[in-house]
Amino acid sequence: MTEDKDRNETPQGQAAEERGDYVTHAKSIGSWLFSLDHKRIGILYAVTVAIAFLLGGVFALLVRAELLSPGEDFLSAQSYNQMFSLHGIVMVFGFIIPAIPGFLGNFLLPLHLGAKDVAFPRLNLASYYLYLLGVALILVAMVAGSVDTGWTFYTPYSARTGPSVLFLTMAVFIAGFASIFTGINFIVTVHKMRAPGMTWNRLPLFVWSIYSTSIVQVLATPVLGITVLLLFLERLLHIGIFDPALGGDPILFQHFFWFYSHPAVYIMILPGFGIVSELIATFSRQRIYGYMAIALSSVAIALLGFLVWGHHMFVAGQSVVSSVIFSLITYLIGIPSGIKVFNWIATMYKGSISFKTPMLYALSFLVLFTIGGVTGIMVGVLAVDVHLHDTYYVVGHFHYVMVGGTTIALLGGLHYWWPKITGRLYNEAAGRLAALLVFVGLNLTFFTQLVMGSRGMPRRYNDYLPEFTFLHQLSTVGSWIMGAGLFLVAIYLLVSLFRGKKAGANPWGGATLEWTHTGPRPDPHNFHRTPFVTRGPYEFDRIPELVAAHRDETPPDAQQNVHLNQDRT
């Protein structure tokens, strides 16, 4: 903080020129790989997460291609099982858990708070390298013989199949620590690093969601660590914990596993909620309807999320009483998610809605997450879940939430903050086309899975009865359309890196600090002086140049007299 005071005395413009922004101020490879700057660490995450997403996506396309017709086509049963296992493991542990907190969370949290960095920058870098080591170990396990247990590692199968399960459990164990460290770091940052005037009810909703996610990460991940460690010890030392052949209990493993993995579903979706709140507010140019309801429902979801794991086990052999209780609590957690959707929709009321690419993703999210939510209610119904459990209905539901929810939100966030991160604009027409392709492909892929599942198609089958052929083919075609959309996104974003039009500091008219208080790309230390916050995150009517811009219909960045980095808020 003293440093900031000193800096206040130098004229801002001159200081900015000397330092350059966070990308240009240092150029060596080492300055990226060992950077303690949260923004650069965010970029490191982005690159790694993108590679994991590409890998997981290729595995998914291979799985869908094999399912194009019944019987073994180009993958043997064994290779198919490895393929869907790797798809699940890479997507869950390599992509969807770290993606939003690691990439956008790192990049934005300090900017949103008006802070210079996260509370523990070194720990932040350590988290990244632990995560990278985890991903590397997954790749080693793949090369060393691969794994065919599914991402759930259910015992006793996982105790008997090939030895590369050991690499994988280690990978998950290590990646888990990355998650815990990031969680601790973010919680402390939100508590201790807020700028003056940044009260709890002025936090952007993205911060609330990342904060809730961090609580879950810190409380739940250790259980996963202990579970995979026990699995590891059982394999290595033959002490009976989960394997009945050694006197262990396979249902105990499922309890432990879901005690982590159900809250983990909220680790995956809560940050997505945060992004959607930002997108809908900015592109509707409207205050979030029921700000506190959305903020606190994230916290409620984070806490209730710990009490519902047993709904994965209605037919696994747990007691009927447990199943009933878990079902009841499962419904209670549906309520805060519903509140959010209704509040987001109400935010559009009397707004001024612009349909730029990020907003298209936000609207897709509302539609797709609603399908994910109502199918979630369906699989929570005790008697009906008996029929639907372990069929493609569950696969469809899960993907509507994880792809239709989290991944769509991530894509929306990526497009929204792309100009802030890279200083460039992407091609808007290509962006809209890709959003449409992804939306259509996603529905074709996963809605057909809902239908074939309730008709009885079990999951994790490399071969199927001829009656399911048509639905499987539709689903596979859907995966191609979605793949084409995502490929298009990759292309125009890469093109924009080199040829994109230079972006202004606030191309969308956002009202959070990263838009109003930093340049096109933020300064290495984020703000030239610590912002003094006097308004909420969505008070668009209190940003003078936005109001002015609206009057004469020019985007705010086109005006030359935008006064950045001034304490006018």
Place this chain on the structure above:
Amino acid sequence: MTGSFWLPDGASTLSSDIDSLFYFVTWASIILFAGVTAAIAYLAYRYRRRAGAASARVKPSKIVEISWVVLPTILVLVVFNWGFRLFIEQSVAPPNAYEIYARGAMWKWDFEYPTGSVSTNELHVPVDRPVRLVMSSEDVLHSFFVPAFRVKQDVLPDRYSSVWFEATRVDTFQVFCTEYCGAGHSVMLASVITHSQGDFEAWLASAGVDEDTPLPELGAQLYQQQACFACHSLDGTAVIGPSFAGLYGKTETLDDGSTALVDDDYLRESIVDPGAKIVEGYQNVMQPYAGLSDRELSALIAFIREQE
């Protein structure tokens, strides 16, 4: 395909109740979804960005906010209660249920009847009478799923789980394994064959006794029934175990480097005690098939001998 868009035809006493609940939730979901989509479309169009029209401040209304907490809560509690009552019916078998013992193994189902007969991958049951399966697994987790009956229950090693149903018509119904169990998971299929009470008793009396079928033909039946096909192909492709094509009379290299001639004795040992000799390049994963009669063993060997 038979059945509706969403569900296959039901064939148990509970299936129509479960379907009613499924459709209630589906229609409630469709109405909710239509409402949400319509609201989004209307607001998106009505408040699209236009020159000169700024957004107006909206003061959140307490009544609106409370209503969308309370109404969904009531709706889900109704659904919970309905699902709960049906679940209790599903979980508690009627006391007069006919009990059959079911055993899952990689990758087949054995069903043992009170008379002592055993059938593999074919479960024979009477209609209009509750049947309770007491199930366990010989190796890893499996799950017994009959879509037409809307029943499913995981099957665990060293522990009994049970499932009950009362079939309402005479037909053949598909059984799936729905807990992932390795390379043969998707071929771990079986059928439930329902009979009228009289036919069922007749079937039970004749079950397991086969003195007339010629050996190779019986062997071919056993190859299907015992699910040998899950691991042993007839066309020469190596699946999980060696293919039966051209197997007889061949000299195999074993995993300890020694060799063995595939003759009658070798085949018999490989069926009854599969771990004794493992061919190089394969895993020791086969279960011993000790329950086969001498005639059945001879039949399988005769069948394998015919595969060239």
